[in-house]
Amino acid sequence: MSEQATTTTLTEDECWEVLDAGSVGRLATAVGGDPEIFPVSFGTAARTLYFLTKPGTKLVEMVVNNRVAFETDAWDDATATSVVVKGVAEIIESDADVADAESSGVVPFVQDGKNVWVRITPTHVTGRRLTR
Template identity: 50%
Template sequence: MYSPEDEAVEPLTTETCWELLSTAQVGRLALAAGGDIDIFPINFVAHEGALYFRTAPGTKLVELTANPRVALEIDEWDDDQALSVVAKGIAERLEKTAEIDAAEQLPLKPWIPTLKYRWVKITPETVSGLRFRRAAEPERF
């Protein structure tokens, strides 16, 4: 039997996920260290199959050193739909001068007036997403 819920959630293709990542400006970075999970809002850029962000010394860098497995989530919505994309992979701080120089050419600047001169590259192992069709809740009874 057909139900409106059958069309309420639709998986996104990997290509669509990357298109959304390439146009997003802000995401949430989730990482685990010391038996706890932290989530940080970050601005980032997608480039050649990787995600890059800048950060200052602090918690994110310490946690990434302890456990480089991360997830980055973005979402967007309007009156008709909501989209969610999650990229899971390995984060590494860029150390080589050539890598940093190349990253400096990417169109990414800090959103707040702080020095963020450490570059981190996330190499996704999986990228997945969902489209949620928005509508009124169906009758319950």
């Protein structure tokens, strides 16, 4: 099947289709020179990413107010699609910001009422699709 393998670069609109349809991604940070990676349940609204996490966690410490790289992917037998978002993460607290976040439809894996919202404002979005 190697002859038919192709790599397609996604347009920004196509990247957002993948992001809008996604629910699980991973967040990478580089605080202190070492990489860290965390799985997150995420949602999107107005081309912004949102997720919920617990206050005081390592994830919050490492991610907030730092540049992050976020990735989500979708695989089936014929295609592998991956989208990477570079951006800046911050905790949001104002009612207006939280209303925007809630409109993202994110469903945390565990809902226990002790979560804080994190917003990732994208600076760069890229994606590609491998087809075999």
